[in-house]
Amino acid sequence: MSQKLLGIDLGGTTIKFGILTQDGQIQEKWAINTNILEDGRHIVPDIVASLKHRLSLYGMTKSDFIGIGMGSPGAVDRSEKTVTGAFNLNWAAKQEVGSVIESELGIPFAIDNDANVAALGERWVGAGANNPDVVFVTLGTGVGGGVIADGNLIHGAAGAGGEIGHIIVEPENGFDCTCGNKGCLETVASATGVVRLARHMAEGYEGDSAVKAAIDNGDDVSSKAIFEAAADGDYFADSVVEKVAFYLGLAAANIANILNPDSIVIGGGVSAAGEFLRSRVETYFLKFAFPQVKKTTAIKIAELGNDAGIIGAASLANQFAAG
Amino acid sequence: MSQKLLGIDLGGTTIKFGILTQDGQIQEKWAINTNILEDGRHIVPDIVASLKHRLSLYGMTKSDFIGIGMGSPGAVDRSEKTVTGAFNLNWAAKQEVGSVIESELGIPFAIDNDANVAALGERWVGAGANNPDVVFVTLGTGVGGGVIADGNLIHGAAGAGGEIGHIIVEPENGFDCTCGNKGCLETVASATGVVRLARHMAEGYEGDSAVKAAIDNGDDVSSKAIFEAAADGDYFADSVVEKVAFYLGLAAANIANILNPDSIVIGGGVSAAGEFLRSRVETYFLKFAFPQVKKTTAIKIAELGNDAGIIGAASLANQFAAG
Numbered sequence: 001m002s003q004k005l006l007g008i009d010l011g012g013t014t015i016k017f018g019i020l021t022q023d024g025q026i027q028e029k030w031a032i033n034t035n036i037l038e039d040g041r042h043i044v045p046d047i048v049a050s051l052k053h054r055l056s057l058y059g060m061t062k063s064d065f066i067g068i069g070m071g072s073p074g075a076v077d078r079s080e081k082t083v084t085g086a087f088n089l090n091w092a093a094k095q096e097v098g099s100v101i102e103s104e105l106g107i108p109f110a111i112d113n114d115a116n117v118a119a120l121g122e123r124w125v126g127a128g129a130n131n132p133d134v135v136f137v138t139l140g141t142g143v144g145g146g147v148i149a150d151g152n153l154i155h156g157a158a159g160a161g162g163e164i165g166h167i168i169v170e171p172e173n174g175f176d177c178t179c180g181n182k183g184c185l186e187t188v189a190s191a192t193g194v195v196r197l198a199r200h201m202a203e204g205y206e207g208d209s210a211v212k213a214a215i216d217n218g219d220d221v222s223s224k225a226i227f228e229a230a231a232d233g234d235y236f237a238d239s240v241v242e243k244v245a246f247y248l249g250l251a252a253a254n255i256a257n258i259l260n261p262d263s264i265v266i267g268g269g270v271s272a273a274g275e276f277l278r279s280r281v282e283t284y285f286l287k288f289a290f291p292q293v294k295k296t297t298a299i300k301i302a303e304l305g306n307d308a309g310i311i312g313a314a315s316l317a318n319q320f321a322a323g
Numbered sequence: 324m325s326q327k328l329l330g331i332d333l334g335g336t337t338i339k340f341g342i343l344t345q346d347g348q349i350q351e352k353w354a355i356n357t358n359i360l361e362d363g364r365h366i367v368p369d370i371v372a373s374l375k376h377r378l379s380l381y382g383m384t385k386s387d388f389i390g391i392g393m394g395s396p397g398a399v400d401r402s403e404k405t406v407t408g409a410f411n412l413n414w415a416a417k418q419e420v421g422s423v424i425e426s427e428l429g430i431p432f433a434i435d436n437d438a439n440v441a442a443l444g445e446r447w448v449g450a451g452a453n454n455p456d457v458v459f460v461t462l463g464t465g466v467g468g469g470v471i472a473d474g475n476l477i478h479g480a481a482g483a484g485g486e487i488g489h490i491i492v493e494p495e496n497g498f499d500c501t502c503g504n505k506g507c508l509e510t511v512a513s514a515t516g517v518v519r520l521a522r523h524m525a526e527g528y529e530g531d532s533a534v535k536a537a538i539d540n541g542d543d544v545s546s547k548a549i550f551e552a553a554a555d556g557d558y559f560a561d562s563v564v565e566k567v568a569f570y571l572g573l574a575a576a577n578i579a580n581i582l583n584p585d586s587i588v589i590g591g592g593v594s595a596a597g598e599f600l601r602s603r604v605e606t607y608f609l610k611f612a613f614p615q616v617k618k619t620t621a622i623k624i625a626e627l628g629n630d631a632g633i634i635g636a637a638s639l640a641n642q643f644a645a646g
Contacts, residue, residue, distance in 0.1 A: 133479050147581060149484075152473040156456050156583025158619035161472075166580045166613040171573050179613055250494050254577055257489045258470060260479025290489040290502055296481035 004060075005317045006107070008047065008070040009114070009309030012036065012088035015047060017054065018310035022066070022321070024125035029310060030054060040090040044097055048104045055105075062106040069110045069316030070097070071117030071309050076159070081111050110316040114309060116153055116162060119146020121312030122265050126304040131262035135255050136302070137164050137248075139270035142178075143186040143193070149259055165190070167254065169247045175200075188247050191270055194223035198240045209236030227273040241273075242280065249284020256297040257290050267302030274301055327383075328640045329430070331370065331393040332437070332632030335359065335411035338370060340377070341633035345389070345644070347448035352633060353377060363413040367420055371427045378428075390431040391424060392639030394440030394632050399482070404434050433639040437632060439476055439485060442469020444635030445588050449627040454585035458578050459625070460487050460571075462593035465501075466509040466516070472582055488513070490577065492570045498523075511570045514593055517546035521563045532559030550596040564596075565603065572607020579620040580613050590625030597624055 002022065009016040011034060018029040032050050035042040051068075055061065074086025081098020083091055098109040112120075119136035128134035132151040138144045143165030147154040154161040165186035166179055174183020175196060188197045202215045211229045214221050229237035252264045264285075271277065282299040289297065304311060325345065332339040334357060341352040355373050358365040374391075378384065397409025404421020406414055421432040435443075442459035451457035455474040461467045466488030470477040477484040488509035489502055497506020498519055511520045525538045534552045537544050552560035575587045587608075594600065605622040612620065627634060 131480070133477075133484075147472075149470075149472045149477045149479075150475040152475065154456075154472045154582055156472075156619075157454070157585040158583060158615055160583040160613060160615040160619065161456075161581070163580045163583070163613045163616065166616075167577050168573060168580075168611045171569075171611065181611065181613070246494075250491060254490050255581055257486045257491075258484070258578055258581060259477055260481060260483040260486070262480040288491045288494065288504065290483060290486045290504070292481055292483040293486065293489075296479075296483065 003066045004064055005314035006051070006065055006068040007310035007312070007314030007317070008068065009117070009313055010034070010043070010047075010070055010072045010089070011114070011309075012073065015043070015050070016306070016310050017050065018307070018314060019058070020311065020314040022318070024311055024315065026307065026311065028054070028058065029307075034089065036088070036090040039092065040086075040095070043089060043091075044095070044100050048101060051101075051105055065107045065317075067108040067110065067317030067320035068101060068105065069112075069117070069313040071114040071313045072097070072111055073114050076111055076113050078110070078112060078155075078159075081109060083111070108317070108320040110319060112153070112316055113159070115144035116146040116155075117312035117316065118267065118308040119148060119162070119312065120153060120315045121304055121308035121310075122267060122302050123148050124315050125311055126308060127265040127300040127302055128263055133259065133261040135164070135259065135261045135264045137252070137264060137266050138268035138302075139189055139191070139266065140268035141191055143190045143268075147259065149261070164251065164255070167251045169250055185247060185251050189244055189270070191223040194226055194240065194244055194270065195221055197243060198226055198237070201240055201243065202236070205236050205239075207235060209234050211237040211240075223270055224272070227270075227276065231276055241277070245277065245280035246284050248281045250288050252281060252285045252299060253288030253293070256285070256293045260293050261297055263298040263300045265300045265302050267304075267308065271301055277301075326389045327387055328637035329374070329388055329391040330633035330635070330637030330640070331391065332440070332636055333357070333366070333370075333393055333395045333412070334437070334632075335396065338366070338373070339629070339633050340373065341630070341637060342381070342383075343634065343637040345641070347634055347638065349630065349634065351377070351381065352630075357412070359411070359413040362415065363409075363418070366412060366414075367418070367423050371424060374424075374428055385429040388430045388640075390433060390640030390643035391428065392440070392636040393420070393432070393434045394437040394636045395420070395434060396437050399434055399436050401433070401435060401478075404432060406434070431640070431643040433642060435476070435639055436482070438467035439469040439478075440635035440639065441590065441631040442471060442485070442635065443476060443638045444627055444631035444633070445590060445625050446471050447638050448634055449631060450588040450623040450625055451586060456582065456584040458487070458582065458584045458587045460575070460587060460589050461591035461625075462512055462514070462589065463591035464514055466513045466591075470582065472584070487574065487578070490574045492573055508570060508574050512567055512593070514546040517549055517563065517567055517593065518544055520566060521549055521560070524563055524566065525559070528559050528562075530558060532557050534560040534563075546593055547595070550593075550599065554599055564600070568600065568603035569607050571604045573611050575604060575608045575622060576611030576616075579608070579616045583616050584620055586621040586623045588623045588625050590627075590631065594624055600624075
C-alpha cells in the first residue's frame with residue numbers, strides 16, 4: 001500500500017481529521033469536539049488520542065504515513081511547529097503542538113494558519129485545479145485568505161501575507177474594522193459585514209422591502225437572508241448584494257493586477273450564494289482588472305466546502321515525501 | 324578568475340551593458356544607442372557586435388561567463404527567449420533574441436520584462452537587501468513594477484503579474500487610463516499623472532500658487548517642478564504631493580496586506596523626490612496597512628538608479644550557475 005497523508009483541521013468547535021492519498025483523495029475522515037476548557041490544555045492530548053485510536057482501528061502504523069499536516073486558527077510558528085496564540089481555542093500562551101504529536105506518533109508534522117491551509121486545499125484538488133498561481137478568499141465570520149504564487153504559499157516577512165480581509169476598499173468613509181483600521185473588505189463582505197452594510201444602506205432607502213422592514217423592526221437579519229431576498233427580487237436586498245459584489249470585484253481586480261493568478265477562488269459561508277454572487281463579482285472584476293488580467297484570471301466559487309481544511313492540511317505533509 | 328554575469332538593459336534610446344561578479348558588483352559597464360530604424364532590425368545584431376567587441380577588448384571568452392540576462396520593454400516570451408512586440412523598439416512582430424545571441428556568443432541567455440528585471444536588481448543588491456519578499460514600484464512616464472514573493476519573481480498566469488500601475492485607487496471618479504480602465508494608480512502617480520492631478524486640483528484652488536498660476540497660464544509644468552514647489556512651501560503644490568502620497572500609500576498598503584513583503588521599494592524618475600515623498604507615502608501606508616503589516620513591511624526609496632536594469636538582468640543569468 002502506498003503511503004498516505006494525514007490532515008487535521010483544528011477549529012474552535014470541532015477538530016476534523018482525514019486520511020488522504022498522495023493525490024488528495026480522502027479515504028477516511030472523522031471529527032471530534034474541541035474541548036477548549038482549562039486554557040485549551042486538552043486539545044493536543046485529544047488529538048493524539050484520537051489519532052492513536054483511529055490508526056489502531058484501521059490497522060495502520062507510522063510507516064503507512066508520509067506525514068501529518070495541520071491547519072490552526074491564531075498565530076502559527078511554522079518552524080517551531082507551535083501556536084503562539086489562538087483566541088477561540090483559549091490558547092493565550094505559546095502552545096507546543098508539533099513536538100508533542102511527532103513524539104507521540106513518530107510521524108513528521110507540519111502546521112500553518114487555517115486560512116492558508118484552506119487555500120492550499122482549494123488550490124490542490126478544488127477550484128484551483130492545482131495551478132501554481134491561485135488566490136483564495138474566504139467569506140465567513142471574517143474575511144480571510146491565502147495566496148499561492150509560483151507554486152508557493154506566500155507568508156511574507158512576518159506571516160501576514162494573505163490578509164485579504166484587510167484590503168482597504170473604502171479609504172475615505174469606511175466602517176470601523178476589528179483590526180483598528182477603517183474601510184477593510186471584511187467590514188462589508190463578511191457575514192456580519194454584509195448585514196452592517198445593509199443596515200447602513202437601509203437608512204437611505206425609501207422603497208418597499210421585507211429586508212429593510214426587518215432591519216427597521218430590530219429583527220435579526222442574516223447575510224443569508226439578504227442574499228435569498230435579493231434572489232427573490234427584493235430590490236433593496238439586491239442593491240446590498242450589488243454593493244458587496246462591487247467591493248469584492250474591486251478587491252479581486254487589485255489582487256489580480258498585482259499577481260495575475262490563474263483564479264481567485266471565493267469560499268466560506270457567504271459563498272454559498274454561488275453563481276448569483278460569483279457572476280456579480282465578476283462583472284466588477286472585469287470593470288477594474290487590467291486588460292490582459294481580465295482574459296487570464298478567472299473568478300471561481302470554492303468546491304471543497306468544509307473538506308478544504310483537511311485536504312490542505314494533508315498537502316502540507318507532502319513536503320516530507322521522499323525525493 | 325571566477326565566472327561573471329552579463330546584464331543587458333534594452334531601452335528605447337540606449338542599450339546598457341554590464342559585466343558583474345556573482346554577488347552583483349558591476350565590474351565593467353558601457354552603453355550604445357538603440358537604432359530602432361527599419362523595424363528595429365539592427366538592434367539584435369548591434370547587441371551581438373557590441374558584446375563581441377567588448378569581450379575581445381577585455382580578453383574574455385564565453386568560458387568566463389555563467390550566462391547573459393536581458394531586460395526588454397514590451398511583451399516577452401521567456402521560454403522562447405523572444406520579444407513578441409515592443410512599441411518603442413519598432414518591434415511589431417515576434418523578434419528572435421535569445422536564439423541569435425546564444426548561437427553568436429555561445430553563452431546561455433535569459434530574458435524578462437524590463438520592469439521585472441529592475442525589480443530583481445533592486446531586490447538583489449539595492450534597497451531590497453536580497454530579501455525573499457520585495458515589491459518594486461517604478462514611477463516614471465508610466466507606473467510599473469515587479470513582485471518577488473518567497474524568492475520568486477511572480478509572473479502569474481499570463482505574465483501580467485506586477486501591473487502595479489493598474490491597481491485601481493479611484494474606483495468611482497478616476498481619470499481615464501491608457502489601459503482603458505479608469506482610476507488606475509498610473510493616472511495619478513506617474514510623471515504625467517502627477518501633472519494631470521495638479522491640473523484637476525487647480526480648478527478648485529483659489530489661493531496664491533506659482534504652480535497653479537503656471538497651469539492656468541498654459542505653461543508646461545513638470546512633476547519635478549511640482550515636487551520642488553511643494554518642498555519650497557507652495558501650498559497648492561504641497562496639496563498635490565499629499566494626494567499623490569495618499570494614492571501611493573493606499574496602493575502600497577493593499578499590496579502589503581496581500582503579500583506582507585519585507586519592503587516596497589519606490590523607484591523611477593518621480594522617486595527622485597526621495598525622503599520628501601517616501602515619508603508622506605509611509606504616513607498613508609501606516610493608515611491603511613493591517614497592524615502586523617505596518618510593523619514588518621518597510622517603504623523604501625530605490626538605491627540603484629539606472630543600474631537596476633543591468634544588475635537585475637545579470638541576476639537572471641544566475642539560473643545557469645552550476646549546482
